[in-house]
Amino acid sequence: MTAVIIEDEIPAANRLQKLLISKEFEVLTTLHSVKNAIQWFKENNHPDCVFVDIKLRDGNCFEILDKITLKSKIIFTTAYNEFALNAFNYNSVDYLLKPIDEEKLDKLILKIETLRIGFQHEFSWKDFEQNDYQKIKNSFLVSSGSLLKKINDLDIICFYSDNNSTFLLNNVNRSFIVNKSLEKLEEELNPNLFFRINRKFIINKSYIQNVKNEYQKQIFLSIKTDFEFIISKLKVKAFLDWYKK
CATH class of the missing domain: 3.40.50.2300 (Response regulator)
Structure with a gap:
């Protein structure tokens, strides 16, 4: 924030x-x-x-x-x-x-x-009637060499920021640049599927294998990537409420 x-x-x-x-x-x-x-x-x-x-x-x-x-x-x-x-x-x-x-x-x-x-879950009836309320984004076009590649949200392990850029990591551990900030992605992604665990990562619930409570102080997620996923202490309660749904 x-x-x-x-x-x-x-x-x-x-x-x-x-x-x-x-x-x-x-x-x-x-x-x-x-x-x-x-x-x-x-x-x-x-x-x-x-x-x-x-x-x-x-x-x-x-x-x-x-x-x-x-x-x-x-x-x-x-x-x-x-x-x-x-x-x-x-x-x-x-x-x-x-x-x-x-x-x-x-x-x-x-x-x-x-x-x-x-x-984030609220909308106005005026927007609804005008058909211009915000829709959930469930796919992304990314550059892959000289080609454009479409990646569905179900195939995305996480979004992450690095060196002032935003990337998505797909289910075969390939990263692609996304031209949106994590803040903007938070507004567009399916909230039942994705959760922002800290300043750097938005993760997909489908790829969480285990939730580890390390010494009652930090919550770690086990996901098959090279990243270490640590939930911000201030988001632990909100994450657990989201994860158990």
Whole structure:
């Protein structure tokens, strides 16, 4: 997931950035004032999440939210709890008191993941009536030498990212470049068949041979490839719920 931090205390901003990166977030930028934040959101695509301090050097974050309609999930971070009620008027996901407790941050991220997975299955009746709602993608055209090769989703072991490129690995362990990000693939693939286990891999349930719980700390998947598949700790519960269906 992507994130933006709005925080005018540099040590607090740096600590939060390190925490988020360790939780597999991509932190796009850190903003330090109301003015800079408004300008940035006008000129850039909105991230999945915004972690925003309430009191900033040139005002408070509600001035930003009154001028910009954020398409992101909003998480307020502050040392003051008297703003909690007002914060929830802006459809925030949660409210974290500083200094941020890592265990509470983990619970928040699990909550965000749960919301995100649920939203992926929603569609509007307007889209349905217009016949332009998003359809599940069940095959891919890839380059194989000078030819184009069609690969069905049932024949794909996994998708993975490497050196800023995305690849699919088929059932005979051949890799092909796919011109889409893992984020985009998550939206298009059959959610009953595919699951993103971490920042690098989306795997196909059909090829999972075993699920190993290593010392009660990490979950490994046994699949006949040269890759090691380790499920992100924050996705273990969602993965197990998906896998047992």
